[in-house]
Amino acid sequence: MSGMWGAVRPHAGRLLAAALAGVAAELCGLGLVAAAAWLIARAAQRPELAALSLAIVAVRGFALAKGSLRYLERLAGHDVALRALAELRGRVFDALAARRRDVASRDGDALTRMVSDVDAVQDLLLRCLLPGVAAVVCGVAGVVVCAVAVPAAAVVAAGGLLAAGVVVPWAAWAAGGRAAVRAAAERERLAVRALDVLEGGAQLAVFGASGRFTAAARRSAGRLADAERAAARVAGAVTAAGFLVQGVTAAGAAWAAMRAGGDEVAVAVVALTALVAVEAVLPLAAAAQRLREVLPASRRVAELLASAPPPPRPVPPVPLPRGPLAVDLLGVRVAYGERGGYALDGVDLTVERGRRVAVVGASGAGKSTLLAVVSGAVEPVSGTVRLGGHDVASRDPGEVRSAVRGLAQDAHVFATTVRGNLMLARPDATQAQLEAAARRARLLEVVEGLPGGWDTVVGEGGRGLSGGQRQRLLLARALLADPPVLVLDEPAEALDAATADQITRELLTLPGGGTLLLVTHRLAALDAADEVVVLDRGKVVQRGRHEDLLARPGAYRDLWESELLTT
Structure with a gap:
C-alpha cells in the first residue's frame, strides 16, 4: 500500500x-x-x-x-x-x-x-x-x-x-x-x-x-x-x-x-x-x-x-541543447522478449543534427523498434542511445519524451474536437500554427469540409473519420509538436500513392524543423532524403543516398524492384 x-x-x-x-x-x-x-x-x-x-x-x-x-x-x-x-x-x-x-x-x-x-x-x-x-x-x-x-x-x-x-x-x-x-x-x-x-x-x-x-x-x-x-x-x-x-x-x-x-x-x-x-x-x-x-x-x-519501474532518475543539471539534436545508437540490442532473439541486433547508427533520414526494410526488420528506442518508449538490453551527445539513460524520461516526439503506429485519436486532438501536441498553438501543420499533412481541406470545422467532434479512436483522414490528423499533430527530433512511423499510410509520395517528399525537403527519422515502405520519394538506412533482421545492412543504393545490388534495390512489381 x-x-x-x-x-x-x-x-x-x-x-x-x-x-x-x-x-x-x-x-x-x-x-x-x-x-x-x-x-x-x-x-x-x-x-x-x-x-x-x-x-x-x-x-x-x-x-x-x-x-x-x-x-x-x-x-x-x-x-x-x-x-x-x-x-x-x-x-x-x-x-x-x-x-x-x-x-x-x-x-x-x-x-x-x-x-x-x-x-x-x-x-x-x-x-x-x-x-x-x-x-x-x-x-x-x-x-x-x-x-x-x-x-x-x-x-x-x-x-x-x-x-x-x-x-x-x-x-x-x-x-x-x-x-x-x-x-x-x-x-x-x-x-x-x-x-x-x-x-x-x-x-x-x-x-x-x-x-x-x-x-x-x-x-x-x-x-x-x-x-x-x-x-x-x-x-x-x-x-x-x-x-x-x-x-x-x-x-x-x-x-x-x-x-x-x-x-x-x-x-x-x-x-x-x-x-x-x-x-x-x-x-x-x-x-x-x-x-x-x-x-x-x-x-x-x-x-x-x-510492479511499476523505479522512479525516474534526477534531472541532470545540464539541459539538452536547443534546436535539432544529433542521434547516436551504439551497439543497441533490443530483445523480442519471450520469443527469443533480437528485434535490433547491435545497431550502430549516427544521424547528424538537422538531417532527414529515411529508414526502410521488409516487415519485421526492426524499423518501428528503432524509432521506439530513439523516443525512449523501449529500453535496449544493451548498447547506448545518445541525443545531442548526451546518453539518454542518464536523462529524465520526461525530458527525452519532450525532445523526441512524432507519429507511432499505435497513435491514438481521442473523443474530442479536431482542434483538441491537435492541441494535445502544443496546447499554446495559435490558429496559424494549426493551419500550417494541417496544410502540410493535407488535413486542411478535410477540416474545411467537416460540418463543424475545427470544432467537429470525432469519436474514440477516430470514429467518424476515414482511415486516410485519421492518418492526416495524426500526422498534423506530430508536425505541430515540432520537436528537436521528429520520428514518423509510416506517416503516409492509408493514403493514395500520389498523395503519400507528395507528403513524404515534402517532409524530407521542406526547410525548418528538427532532425527527422522517417520509417516508410514507399521508396519513390526517397531521392529527397539526406540518407536512407536499410534494416534487415534487426541489423543495418545498407545506408547511403537513394541513387547510390540503387546503383549497386543489395537489399535496397530488392525493395525497389519489389515496389515496382506491386505498383
Whole structure:
C-alpha cells in the first residue's frame, strides 16, 4: 500500500485538518444536544434567567460552530481526496504504460484500474478514515459526559457504543463481505465485456459473434445487479440494527440514571447525550461495509504500483541543447522478449543534427523498434542511445519524451474536437500554427469540409473519420509538436500513392524543423532524403543516398524492384 498512500502523504496536513474539523464538528453536535437537554430540563424548573444564560450561549455557539466546522471538514477532506486521486491516476497510468510494454493487458482491465479502482482511495479517505476518527473521539466524549452527569449511566452508554461501534460494524463486514467481493469481481468482468462489445462491435459483427458477446455482457450485468441487491439488503439490515442499538442505549442510559437517583435534568442530559454519541458511531458500520468493498480494488492498485519501474532518475543539471539534436545508437540490442532473439541486433547508427533520414526494410526488420528506442518508449538490453551527445539513460524520461516526439503506429485519436486532438501536441498553438501543420499533412481541406470545422467532434479512436483522414490528423499533430527530433512511423499510410509520395517528399525537403527519422515502405520519394538506412533482421545492412543504393545490388534495390512489381 506504500505506493498508493504515497499519493496521499504530500497532503497529510490537509488530511489532518479535515480530521480535526470533523472531530470538532461531532463534538460540537454532542455539546449542542447536551447543552440543549440541560437547558430545556432546567428551564422547566423555572429558575432565574441568569442561571440559564451560559447554557443559552453554549447552545448558540455549538450550533453555529457545528455547521461551520462540518463545512470545513467537507472542504478539506474532498480537497485532499481529489488531489490524491489526480496524483494517483497519473501514477497508475504510468504503471499501466510501463507494464503494457512487457506483458499483455486487456483494455477493460486497464479501464477498471484507471477509474473504479482508483476511486477506492477517495472512499477510503472520505467514507472510512475520517468518519472512523470522528466516531472514536465523539464516543469517548459521550461516555465522559454521561460519567460526569450520572456515573452509572456511563456504563450503559459505553456498552451501547461498543455494540454500535464494534459489533454492528463487524456484522456488516462479515455479512456484506461476500456480496461486496462478488460485486467487485462482476464489475471488473462487466467492464471488460462491455468494452469488448463497444470497441470491437464491427469485428464481432463480421465474425457473427455480436449476440454471444452481448449476451455475456448482459449476464454479467445481471450478476452484478444481484450482488448489489444483496449488498443493499445487508446495508438495510445493518442500518436497522444501528438504530435499534441507538434507541436501546438511550433508553437504558435514562433508566440507569433514574435508578441511580439522578434528577430530571441529569436524566435528560444522559439520555440525549447517549443518543447523539451512538449516532456519531453508527457511520462505522457503513464504513466497514464500504471498506470490505474497496479493499480488493485498493490491493489491485497497490500491486500495480508495486510492479511499476523505479522512479525516474534526477534531472541532470545540464539541459539538452536547443534546436535539432544529433542521434547516436551504439551497439543497441533490443530483445523480442519471450520469443527469443533480437528485434535490433547491435545497431550502430549516427544521424547528424538537422538531417532527414529515411529508414526502410521488409516487415519485421526492426524499423518501428528503432524509432521506439530513439523516443525512449523501449529500453535496449544493451548498447547506448545518445541525443545531442548526451546518453539518454542518464536523462529524465520526461525530458527525452519532450525532445523526441512524432507519429507511432499505435497513435491514438481521442473523443474530442479536431482542434483538441491537435492541441494535445502544443496546447499554446495559435490558429496559424494549426493551419500550417494541417496544410502540410493535407488535413486542411478535410477540416474545411467537416460540418463543424475545427470544432467537429470525432469519436474514440477516430470514429467518424476515414482511415486516410485519421492518418492526416495524426500526422498534423506530430508536425505541430515540432520537436528537436521528429520520428514518423509510416506517416503516409492509408493514403493514395500520389498523395503519400507528395507528403513524404515534402517532409524530407521542406526547410525548418528538427532532425527527422522517417520509417516508410514507399521508396519513390526517397531521392529527397539526406540518407536512407536499410534494416534487415534487426541489423543495418545498407545506408547511403537513394541513387547510390540503387546503383549497386543489395537489399535496397530488392525493395525497389519489389515496389515496382506491386505498383
